[in-house]
Amino acid sequence: MSSAWGYELPVILGLYLLAIMYIGYYSYKKRKGVTAHDFFLASRLLGYIVLGVGLFATIASGNTFVGYSGKAYRAGLFFMVAPAFYVSILVGLLLVAPRLIPLASKKGYISPGDFFQDRFKSRALTLILVLTMFWATFVQFFEQSIAMGYIGNVASGGYLPYSISAAIFMAVVIFVMLVGGFRGTALANFVMGAVMIAGMIGFMVVILPTLGGAGALAKVAQTLPSKVAPPTGIKLTTWFSTLLLVLFGILCYFQIAMYLMAAKDFGTWRKTYWYTPAIYVMVPTLFVIGGIIGLAIFPGLSTLQSDKIVPMLLAKAASISPLGYGFSELLLIAVVSATLSTAAAVIFSLGMVLARDIYTKYINPRADEKRVIWVSKGIMVALAILGYIIVMTPHFTLWRWVELKFEIGMQAVPALLLGLYVPWANKKGIGAGLVTGVILAIALNALGYPKIMGWHSGVLCFFLNFVIAIIVSYATRRKEEIEEAKRLMSIVSEGS
Amino acid sequence: MRTSIKLIIITIIYLIFATPWYFSFKTNWPLVLGIPLWAFLMIFIILGLGYLIAYIAHTIKPEEVKAE
Numbered sequence: 001m002s003s004a005w006g007y008e009l010p011v012i013l014g015l016y017l018l019a020i021m022y023i024g025y026y027s028y029k030k031r032k033g034v035t036a037h038d039f040f041l042a043s044r045l046l047g048y049i050v051l052g053v054g055l056f057a058t059i060a061s062g063n064t065f066v067g068y069s070g071k072a073y074r075a076g077l078f079f080m081v082a083p084a085f086y087v088s089i090l091v092g093l094l095l096v097a098p099r100l101i102p103l104a105s106k107k108g109y110i111s112p113g114d115f116f117q118d119r120f121k122s123r124a125l126t127l128i129l130v131l132t133m134f135w136a137t138f139v140q141f142f143e144q145s146i147a148m149g150y151i152g153n154v155a156s157g158g159y160l161p162y163s164i165s166a167a168i169f170m171a172v173v174i175f176v177m178l179v180g181g182f183r184g185t186a187l188a189n190f191v192m193g194a195v196m197i198a199g200m201i202g203f204m205v206v207i208l209p210t211l212g213g214a215g216a217l218a219k220v221a222q223t224l225p226s227k228v229a230p231p232t233g234i235k236l237t238t239w240f241s242t243l244l245l246v247l248f249g250i251l252c253y254f255q256i257a258m259y260l261m262a263a264k265d266f267g268t269w270r271k272t273y274w275y276t277p278a279i280y281v282m283v284p285t286l287f288v289i290g291g292i293i294g295l296a297i298f299p300g301l302s303t304l305q306s307d308k309i310v311p312m313l314l315a316k317a318a319s320i321s322p323l324g325y326g327f328s329e330l331l332l333i334a335v336v337s338a339t340l341s342t343a344a345a346v347i348f349s350l351g352m353v354l355a356r357d358i359y360t361k362y363i364n365p366r367a368d369e370k371r372v373i374w375v376s377k378g379i380m381v382a383l384a385i386l387g388y389i390i391v392m393t394p395h396f397t398l399w400r401w402v403e404l405k406f407e408i409g410m411q412a413v414p415a416l417l418l419g420l421y422v423p424w425a426n427k428k429g430i431g432a433g434l435v436t437g438v439i440l441a442i443a444l445n446a447l448g449y450p451k452i453m454g455w456h457s458g459v460l461c462f463f464l465n466f467v468i469a470i471i472v473s474y475a476t477r478r479k480e481e482i483e484e485a486k487r488l489m490s491i492v493s494e495g496s
Numbered sequence: 497m498r499t500s501i502k503l504i505i506i507t508i509i510y511l512i513f514a515t516p517w518y519f520s521f522k523t524n525w526p527l528v529l530g531i532p533l534w535a536f537l538m539i540f541i542i543l544g545l546g547y548l549i550a551y552i553a554h555t556i557k558p559e560e561v562k563a564e
Contacts, residue, residue, distance in 0.1 A: 077531065077532065077535045080516075080535050080538050080539075083538075083539065083542050084514040084515070084538070084542050087510075087514065087542050087543075087545060087546045087549070088510065088511075088514065090546060090549050090550075091506065091507055091510050091549055094503060094506070094549060094552070094553055095503055095507065097553075098499060098503075098556050213529075213530065214527075214529045214530030215530065216530070217527075217529070217530025217531050218527055218530045221524050221525075221527055221530070221531070221532065225524050228524050228531065228532050228535070229522075229524055229532075230516060230519055230522055230523075230524075230532070230534040230535075231516065232522060236515060236516070236517050239515050239516070240511065240515045240517075243510075243511055243514055243515065244511065247507070247510075247511075266556070270550075270553040270554055270556070273549065273550035273553045273554070274550055276546075276550075277543060277546025277547050277549065277550055278543065278546070280546065281539065281542055281543045281546060285539055289531070292531070421500050
């Protein structure tokens with residue numbers, strides 16, 4: 001595959017990475033003092049274009065750009081569920097944004113733990129909630145390492161060995177995060193998000209037609225009709241369950257909370273909704289189409305081979321026409337962008353939360369802001385080194401990682417939703433539901449029941465968690481706790 | 497309408513209509529641009545729902561969000 005690309009690809013990639021590093025330096029020059037507020041949230045000064053495109057780049061990971069076509073190759077058009085669950089992310093964000101953003105702004109929250117501690121007044125519950133969310137975010141960190149494994153030497157045209165290209169990628173991410181803080185990470189993600197969108201437009205307009213377009217798709221419809229059949233019965237249940245899994249599961253990511261809390265106000269945030277639905281539909285849909293075209297061009301691939309279908313399609317398009325070659329290179333840069341942008345946001349948010357919610361709250365409560373920033377930087381470097389030394393053969397497909405992280409991580413989400421909307425939701429109810437949900441979700445997956453009658457076990461545990469949280473909270477409600485929660489919520493009503 | 501009720505309704509509407517249970521035709525034909533009609537329609541239904549969500553987001557006025 002490496003023979004498909006010329007020497008210009010690693011040169012372009014190198015220049016691109018230098019430009020990304022410059023954004024980190026530019027952000028350093030634009031910093032507003034050395035405060036946790038500025039380093040972790042860019043002083044809440046980012047506009048809606050940077051926030052929306054940057055968040056898209058954060059959400060659309062190497063898994064989206066490498067794994068989704070592979071999944072579509074195996075599952076067929078059932079994986080049209082991908083654009084549906086991508087847009088469900090916007091629903092999930094809308095459930096918390098109108099309250100969390102003004103609260104974070106007024107109360108000075110920087111991390112999810114700040115909200116949990118303020119709302120439920122329990123260090124133990126806050127710790128369990130943060131650790132549950134940590135699981136999901138940390139699995140995504142592993143996932144990015146695996147994705148880098150797939151694209152490492154392909155994106156450099158095969159001219160750089162994987163170990164060197166992965167080290168370069170990680171060095172770029174670390175430089176942008178440490179020097180630029182959240183401002184640098186978000187601005188770099190914005191630029192990478194724009195490159196990803198440009199790459200996808202090229203994929204749609206040039207690469208897919210070069211690979212046969214509608215003719216190749218029609219060939220699959222004729223030769224493999226089961227791959228394009230509409231879902232029925234238990235598949236429809238799984239489709240519905242997947243929407244629930246992602247809609248609520250996305251809220252357990254630290255980096256999502258970080259982007260929400262970095263918004264100046266809800267009015268700024270909702271402006272992102274004017275363009276994000278189009279992007280969230282277009283990107284996964286095109287990768288599904290790519291996977292189906294892959295069925296026509298490369299039939300009979302194994303599961304692990306099919307996870308590499310995107311690089312195979314790009315090499316094929318590059319061999320057909322010069323235009324296909326050029327746009328395939330652009331998409332390779334976009335694949336690198338997808339991986340780097342998600343890795344940067346994930347590592348940054350992990351460093352921020354571990355420093356803010358674990359170090360400051362449980363180890364050194366007297367630490368000043370500069371020390372917290374330095375601790376977070378140390379954690380980010382340690383995570384990047386860990387990411388680099390991860391050498392693993394994936395026993396799961398990329399998609400299985402997505403499901404596992406959400407199934408456990410989403411058990412923390414009832415605390416967020418009930419904490420924001422239900423004054424009588426209390427630590428006893430949230431704790432009872434959370435512990436039950438996490439234990440059951442782990443047990444069902446460990447016992448070999450990832451799905452029950454088409455439903456993801458984590459989704460069923462989530463609803464049980466939710467019901468237990470409501471019942472126990474109501475049964476143990478106390479007037480003074482309710483009054484205190486109402487006072488906190490009334491802050492939102494003062495406007496933002 | 498209270499914001500929380502509005503959000504619950506839009507969530508339910510999205511979940512119902514973003515799942516293709518309502519296509520009465522369980523067939524791959526006709527094809528539109530090489531893909532079956534049901535899949536082609538789903539792209540635009542999901543896009544439409546996405547912009548319905550955007551519209552709802554813009555009907556929520558921050559100062560109206562109160563403790564309910």
